[in-house]
Amino acid sequence: NAGVMQxxxxxxxxxxxxxxxxxxxxxxxxxxYWYRQLPEEGLKFMVYLQKENIIDESGMPKERFxxxxxxxxxxxxxxxxxxxxxxxxxxxxxxxxQTGDTQYFGPGTRLTVL
Amino acid sequence: SQQGEEDPQALSIQEGENATMNCSYKTSINNLQWYRQxxxxxxxxxxLIRSNEREKHSGRLRVTLDTSKKSSSLLITASRAADTASxxxxxxxxxxxxxxxxxxxxxxxxxx
Numbered sequence: 001n002a003g004v005m006q007x008x009x010x011x012x013x014x015x016x017x018x019x020x021x022x023x024x025x026x027x028x029x030x031x032x033y034w035y036r037q038l039p040e041e042g043l044k045f046m047v048y049l050q051k052e053n054i055i056d057e058s059g060m061p062k063e064r065f066x067x068x069x070x071x072x073x074x075x076x077x078x079x080x081x082x083x084x085x086x087x088x089x090x091x092x093x094x095x096x097x098q099t100g101d102t103q104y105f106g107p108g109t110r111l112t113v114l
Numbered sequence: 115s116q117q118g119e120e121d122p123q124a125l126s127i128q129e130g131e132n133a134t135m136n137c138s139y140k141t142s143i144n145n146l147q148w149y150r151q152x153x154x155x156x157x158x159x160x161x162l163i164r165s166n167e168r169e170k171h172s173g174r175l176r177v178t179l180d181t182s183k184k185s186s187s188l189l190i191t192a193s194r195a196a197d198t199a200s201x202x203x204x205x206x207x208x209x210x211x212x213x214x215x216x217x218x219x220x221x222x223x224x225x226x
Contacts, residue, residue: 031212033212033213033214035214035216041218042202042216042217042218042219043157043202043204043214043216044216045213045214045215048212048213055212056212056213058213059213091156091157093157093214095212102147102159102162103147103159103212103214104159105149105156105157105158105159106156107155107156108155108156110154
């Protein structure tokens with residue numbers, strides 16, 4: 001059973017470009033979470049999705065950030081018009097049920113904005 | 115906002131010694147989890163303890179939970195150089211859905 005997969009592992013963008021981060025949850029997991037980790041800090045929750053639904057986006061910046069988890073295919077975190085402050089590691093996690101269960105993390109995508 | 119706090123922020127010990135890390139949180143929880151992160155890597159799940167549990171063991175790891183004090187501790191016994199990593203506690207934020215609230219982490223260095 002493959003773990004949570006994220007790609008790309010490293011992404012370099014210039015200011016103003018778009019960044020697309022992909023996450024494939026573990027097999028059998030229908031709950032996906034995105035977290036952001038700034039340098040020397042802990043992880044901060046961004047968004048929680050189930051298939052075709054955004055359940056909780058309370059941690060998402062109001063502008064430029066969006067996420068989806070379509071019926072088919074991976075979950076996508078999209079950052080439009082990136083700025084230097086978006087440089088961080090973005091982690092995806094999945095779980096088979098919502099509350100009270102272990103979340104399994106992917107290796108992360110490290111975004112660098114030049 | 116609700117956020118766990120861990121102490122110490124950094125811990126340096128010799129191989130073979132025990133390492134204890136503490137975590138405090140602010141609101142009621144359903145469970146608390148500990149994760150390890152090696153430098154530049156993803157998070158590895160270590161152990162989950164539910165709010166009705168007081169202690170849990172997994173190999174060289176021992177986790178305690180005191181819900182009255184809103185605190186947890188992670189003990190690593192007989193540490194090894196390979197245990198060098200950052201350790202994070204994460205709570206499930208009670209009734210706020212599935213999201214995890216992470217602490218700032220403890221950076222553990224085990225010297226051979």
